[in-house]
Amino acid sequence: MQRIDATSAQPLFGTAATRRIEQAAMSMLPPHTLMQRAGLAVARLALALAPNAGRIWIACGPGNNGGDGLEAALHLHQWGKAVVVTWLGDEAHAPADARASLLRARGAGVVLAAEAPPRLDTQDLAIDALLGLGSRRAPEGRMAEWIARMNSGPAPVLAVDLPTGLNTDTGAAASPTVQARHTLSLLTLKPGLFTAGGRDAAGQVWLDTLGVVAAEPATAILGGPPAPRPRAHASHKGSYGDVAIVGGAPGMTGAALLAASAALHGGAGRVLVGLLDDRPAAAGIAAALGATHPELMLRAVSALDVARQTVVCGCGGGQAVAAVLPRLLAEAPRMVIDADALNAIAADAALQTQLRARGDRAQFTVMTPHPLEAARLLGIDTGTLQADRLDAARRLAERFGCVVLLKGSGSVIAAPDAPPVINSTGNALLATAGTGDVLAGFTGALLAAGHTAFGAACSAAYLHGLAADSWPADTTLTAGALAARLHVP
Numbered sequence: 001m002q003r004i005d006a007t008s009a010q011p012l013f014g015t016a017a018t019r020r021i022e023q024a025a026m027s028m029l030p031p032h033t034l035m036q037r038a039g040l041a042v043a044r045l046a047l048a049l050a051p052n053a054g055r056i057w058i059a060c061g062p063g064n065n066g067g068d069g070l071e072a073a074l075h076l077h078q079w080g081k082a083v084v085v086t087w088l089g090d091e092a093h094a095p096a097d098a099r100a101s102l103l104r105a106r107g108a109g110v111v112l113a114a115e116a117p118p119r120l121d122t123q124d125l126a127i128d129a130l131l132g133l134g135s136r137r138a139p140e141g142r143m144a145e146w147i148a149r150m151n152s153g154p155a156p157v158l159a160v161d162l163p164t165g166l167n168t169d170t171g172a173a174a175s176p177t178v179q180a181r182h183t184l185s186l187l188t189l190k191p192g193l194f195t196a197g198g199r200d201a202a203g204q205v206w207l208d209t210l211g212v213v214a215a216e217p218a219t220a221i222l223g224g225p226p227a228p229r230p231r232a233h234a235s236h237k238g239s240y241g242d243v244a245i246v247g248g249a250p251g252m253t254g255a256a257l258l259a260a261s262a263a264l265h266g267g268a269g270r271v272l273v274g275l276l277d278d279r280p281a282a283a284g285i286a287a288a289l290g291a292t293h294p295e296l297m298l299r300a301v302s303a304l305d306v307a308r309q310t311v312v313c314g315c316g317g318g319q320a321v322a323a324v325l326p327r328l329l330a331e332a333p334r335m336v337i338d339a340d341a342l343n344a345i346a347a348d349a350a351l352q353t354q355l356r357a358r359g360d361r362a363q364f365t366v367m368t369p370h371p372l373e374a375a376r377l378l379g380i381d382t383g384t385l386q387a388d389r390l391d392a393a394r395r396l397a398e399r400f401g402c403v404v405l406l407k408g409s410g411s412v413i414a415a416p417d418a419p420p421v422i423n424s425t426g427n428a429l430l431a432t433a434g435t436g437d438v439l440a441g442f443t444g445a446l447l448a449a450g451h452t453a454f455g456a457a458c459s460a461a462y463l464h465g466l467a468a469d470s471w472p473a474d475t476t477l478t479a480g481a482l483a484a485r486l487h488v489p
Contacts, residue, residue, distance in 0.1 A: 001041060004189065004205040006424040006466070009224030013188035014169040015134040017216045022187060025212040034210055035064065035097045038186050039071020041208040042127065042160055045184050046076060049158060050125040055082045057117050057155075059146045061130035061164070062089035067098030068160050068186070069129025070105045077110045084117050085110055088130070088143060116146050120155035128157055128178045130164040133190075138174040139165050147176045156181040163201040166192055169219075170388045171410065173197030187212055191220045194422045195389050195410025220390060223413070223421045225466075226459035226489040229449075237269035241448025244304045245441065246324060247315035247340070248275040255316025255339070258434045258479050259441030260296050263312065266445030266460075267488035272309070274301035276320040310334040310448035314341025315437040322348065329354040334364040334447045338440035342369050346376035352400070359401025359416075364453040367396065368405045368440050390420050403453040405443070407436060411461050415454045423458070425465025427473075434479025439464045442486055449488075459489050 004010065013021065026034060046056060058073050060066035066089055073085045091099060106112075120126060128150060130143055139147055147164060150157050157180040162168060165177030171192040183202040185193060187210050193202045232239075243263040248256030253275055263271045273296050301324055304311075311332040314321055317340035325344055328335065329351065335358070337345070345351045358365050369377065374392055375385040378399075385392045386408075393406040393414035406412040411423040442464055446456035467485040471477045 001045065001206055001208045004207055004222070006462070006469070007224065010189055010222040011214070011218035012191045012194070012220040012222055012422065013214065013216060014191055014219040017219050018133055018188045018190065021212060021214050021216055024215065032097050032100050034187070035067050035071055035101055037210040038068040038208075039101065040075055041186065041210065042068060042072035042129075042158070042184055043075035043079070045182070045206060046072065046125060046127060046158055047079065049182055050123075050156065052123055053081065053125040055084055055117060055120065055124045056127065057084045057086070057120060057124070058127040059116065059130055059150070060085060060087040060089065061143065062094065063132070064095055064098050065129050065132030065160055067095065067101040068132070069127060070098070070101040070110075072127065072129070072160075073110045074101070074105045074108045077108055083110060085112050086114075086116055086146065087112050116149050120153050122154045124155040126150045126153065126155050126157045127160065128164050128180060129160040130178075132161040133168055135164070136167065139176060144176055147178050151176065151179050159183040159202065161186045162190060162192065166198060166201045168192045170390065171196030171198035172387045173201055177201050182206065184208060186210060188214060189222065191390060191422060194222055194424065195412060196386060196408070199409050218419055220419050221421045223423045223458055223462055225462060226455070229489055240267055240269035241450070242270045242272060242309045243268040243441070243444045243448050244272045244274060244306060244309040244311045245315065246274045246276070246301055246304070246311060246313045246328065247317040247321065248273070248277055249316055249318030249320045250277045250279060252316030252318055253277055255434065255437045257293070258437040258483060259312050259315040259444070261293060261480065261483040262438040262441030262486060263445040264293065264295055265483050265486045266442040268445040268448050270297065271295065272297045272299050272304060274299050274304050276301065276317060276324070307331045307333070310336070310444050312336040312338065312440050312444035314338040315440055317341050317344070322351075325351055326354060329358060332363065336366045336368060336440050336444045336447065338368045338436065339373070342367060342373040343376060346373070355400050355402070364447060365400075365402035366405060366443055366447065366453050366457045367400065367402055368407065368436065368443065369396070370407045370436060374406055390414070393420055403457050405457040405461055407439070413454065413457045413461060418454060421458050423461040423465055425462050425469050427465070427468050429468045429471055429473070429477040430465070432477065432479060435482055438479050438483045438486070441483070463487065463489060
């Protein structure tokens with residue numbers, strides 16, 4: 001059994017792939033073997049998580065997920081635990097394996113209760129074995145009542161395979177969905193545990209492969225730390241490229257400066273700032289730059305040698321960014337497109353054509369949309385996009401021939417020619433203004449230093465989130481502080 005954290009990359013398998021892995025394993029094993037292994041794994045983890053639990057309530061659904069719960073009940077009962085089992089199944093219509101586990105549990109002396117225990121305390125444990133792999137229906141009736149009981153009670157919840165109500169493939173959470181403190185994913189890790197509503201619903205994720213080696217291509221990858229890239233002693237600022245930040249329309253110069261600061265701390269050789277604020281009052285910004293970031297170089301956008309630079313465009317760009325995008329899309333060999341630049345492209349078919357043409361010219365492009373910006377680019381609403389974030393990121397990557405970093409809980413990095421990566425770091429401390437600008441600037445620095453577009457996006461997302469994970473949870477993390485905390489991989 002493995003505790004899943006952000007220290008290594010992991011393959012993820014969706015419903016269809018997991019079912020193929022399961023069927024292949026079952027064809028090689030005696031009947032009922034996988035369910036017996038699953039139940040024992042659940043029981044062992046339950047005992048490890050709550051060794052002093054006075055009572056353990058196991059809520060079992062009518063299918064094979066419920067069968068796993070019944071197997072776990074058998075072992076916990078034999079180990080002397082006070083087990084309360086509630087089952088929503090019908091013995092006459094239960095799947096064969098689940099019925100076999102029901103008979104085994106009864107034979108061991110496990111008694112099925114008609115109703116959930118009236119109350120649990122903090123030393124008890126609830127096990128969610130209601131719905132598992134591939135379930136797409138919203139819980140209702142007694143199942144919904146039991147979920148409400150779990151979610152409102154003080155006892156920690158261990159979910160079997162997936163929290164009930166959570167979509168295996170997308171992380172979309174039904175109403176209601178179990179909010180587990182721990183989830184034991186069986187056989188494979190599922191994408192839905194790590195994006196959209198999955199991270200909140202699943203809590204700490206564990207994996208038990210049940211002794212099965214997957215012989216399927218991964219549906220997606222849970223991202224791990226980037227490989228170190230030591231910098232040679234015999235290098236200079238030109239070795240790590242120039243990053244040009246284009247943004248900062250009137251009233252929004254801070255966004256461009258945050259991106260520039262992130263590019264500096266991300267190791268760019270030089271960082272130039274082309275502000276889109278051409279008012280006379282903007283001259284004071286140059287003095288401010290000299291005082292706060294003397295390393296930054298202020299330039300007129302027209303004076304930037306974008307054909308030799310990595311361009312980060314759109315941070316605080318406002319409507320002014322649309323006028324400079326045609327030149328940047330045509331000339332910049334490496335480009336990060338963020339914020340208002342994405343909105344401008346979504347509203348202009350000609351800019352979309354230019355963006356698609358960059359891939360044909362082998363120009364590197366990373367788009368870093370949040371869900372609303374991504375929805376505009378796809379011509380759909382945000383709810384539809386969030387219902388399947390992996391599919392949305394893949395569609396954007398294929399449509400525009402570039403790398404897409406779709407931000408959010410479990411950010412998704414997609415490219416036309418690779419399985420999508422779900423980022424494993426980050427937390428709610430990033431939900432403050434400017435953190436997306438920091439991510440864009442950091443991605444630009446990695447691009448300028450020679451990373452591929454996909455590698456830069458994956459590494460930037462991971463290290464950006466890791467900086468937030470290492471920040472004190474009780475202290476607000478501002479975007480400026482985040483930029484200063486970044487480090488070069």
